[in-house]
Amino acid sequence: MSEPAADTACIILARGGSKGVTGKNLRPVGGVSLIGRAVRAGRAASGVAAVYVSTDDAEIAAEAALHGARIIDRPAALSGDTASSEAGWLHAVPLVREDLPALDKLVFLQCTSPFITGSDIDGCLAEMAARETDCALSVTEDHSFLWGLDAEGRGVGLNHNEREQRKRRQDLPPQYCESGAIYCVQLAPFLETGQRFCGSVALYPVDHPPIEIDSLQDFALCSQIAQAGGRSEIARARLAAVKAIVMDFDGVHTDNLVITDQNGVESVRTSRGDGMGIAALRDSGRYQMMILSKERNSVVLKRAEKLQLEVHHSVDDKVAALESWLAARDLDWGDLLYVGNDLNDGGAMEHAGLSACPSDAHSAILGIADWILPQPGGKGALRAMADVLLASGSLD
Structure with a gap:
């Protein structure tokens, strides 16, 4: 297998504090911690040269390194509840560039999406290249009937007209839900704007379970999915x-x-x-x-x-x-x-x-x-x- 070009890196933010679930990033799904699963997905992507974990926590750093990540010490000022993900990613870029001087693309992975695969990451990068966009993200197809409120607080259809004959779900206009798993950016526009959505956007549909872990119930559900059999991160x-x-x-x-x-x-x-x-x-x-x-x-x-x-x-x-x-x-x-x-x-x-x-x-x-x-x-x-x-x- 040929070595990936040294122009693309994966950055994962994993702070130690978590108000919803204590020690969330170290908790296992299918026998592997959330941080371990994210690192392994990044390393499995053929288009990613190296995986970096930015963390303020020694245990997370050790676990991430076990699975093959390079560690970036995340400052306390960027590790609190109010710090944005973009701030953490921007802090990591100069450190990544020391290893990869030709860096021009970044992949941001979220630990809370435990079913990312290397193929998903490669697909998202390929879609960004094919569409010639500034960024791309993973999405899931959504066939929901969406509702909002009018000025009087009454329900009104957003992607359908509730006063007309009910359509079949498959006849609704195509729409997608952000999966929260993968974000890809071209480095130059990302540095210029400081935002993950830094210009034109490509969408890459994924078929892994659309779950972001925020509670113990989410962990229980994902563990059942992981142990159900028939699924693997191996291509x-x-x-x-x-x-x-x-x-x-x-x-x-x-x-x-x-x-x-x-x-x-x-x-x-x-x-x-x-x-x-x-x-x-x-x-x-x-x-x-x-x-x-x-x-x-x-x-x-x-x-x-x-x-x-x-x-x-x-x-x-x-x-x-x-x-x-x-x-x-x-x-x-x-x-x-x-x-x-x-x-x-x-x-x-x-x-x-x-x-x-x-x-x-x-x-x-x-x-x-x-x-x-x-x-x-x-x-x-x-x-x-x-x-x-x-x-x-x-x-x-």
């Missing part, structure tokens, strides 16, 4: 490139706990839902599949036998084992989706064309994984992965 092209799936055992097929009885006999817990997902992937005939584990307990062999999967266990050097396994099947690293959860999986994940981990993986693994699955290990992570892969295949 379809990357999912379609997968020909082989190799999984660690402990912490991926299991919840990473072990029960030891008085005789030293160990047992683990696995998920029937995960088993159903693995069976569906196997039956699709699209993937070579294997369990690759450092664990020496025979429980790995028994679970693999139950799932009808090839298994290599007692393996210390996973990269070397995978080199041989892939070569024997005329595959390469770019064909591989590797799923791991702990430090000994890091090498394999960095080599694989696509890497994934459960939502409760080690923090270092969360930082390098391409795809953080919305469920913990042994509790639906592999089922969520299977649902997404099978859904993406049905769209080919």
Whole structure:
């Protein structure tokens, strides 16, 4: 994959204080914090050279850096309730220019929109270029009948005439609602006006859930959506490139706990839902599949036998084992989706064309994984992965 041109940066504002929901930017949706989700979306955009997080909070800075952001210390004067987003973005520009002297476009992302994807960002930038506008924003199509009040305080139709025969929704004039997720600007007019809407505007419709998180109820709803399956921030092209799936055992097929009885006999817990997902992937005939584990307990062999999967266990050097396994099947690293959860999986994940981990993986693994699955290990992570892969295949 070619490197993105160094003329476009993403800036995310994430202050520590939040009156509506305490610690909002650090709260997880689908196992990933809001700030982590925004950073990962920016990094997934092929047209973005670097992602910057401007924050006044050390915990947010650490979390953002974990997911690959560069950190800008946001002054207290620009971190209060009355400070505008534009003021924070303008403060960040000179610092970003130190890294990217050719900077001429900016992408502003909102942490409160948890379902942004890299493809959405690239689409918004492309629409701004195609329309030759000064700025662009993400929108959702809106088919609502809008009402306002007349001088007497009585209801009056805004996009329809309430005194005429009721129209069908699809016959209303096209209209769009600002999604609050993505704003793109050309740098020169933005600096000149100091406003995100700095001239001519392009609209880019997105199809992610149109929710901006402002309450605990919003978090609960978004968490349900994230865990429902069939959705992923990974681009379809990357999912379609997968020909082989190799999984660690402990912490991926299991919840990473072990029960030891008085005789030293160990047992683990696995998920029937995960088993159903693995069976569906196997039956699709699209993937070579294997369990690759450092664990020496025979429980790995028994679970693999139950799932009808090839298994290599007692393996210390996973990269070397995978080199041989892939070569024997005329595959390469770019064909591989590797799923791991702990430090000994890091090498394999960095080599694989696509890497994934459960939502409760080690923090270092969360930082390098391409795809953080919305469920913990042994509790639906592999089922969520299977649902997404099978859904993406049905769209080919």
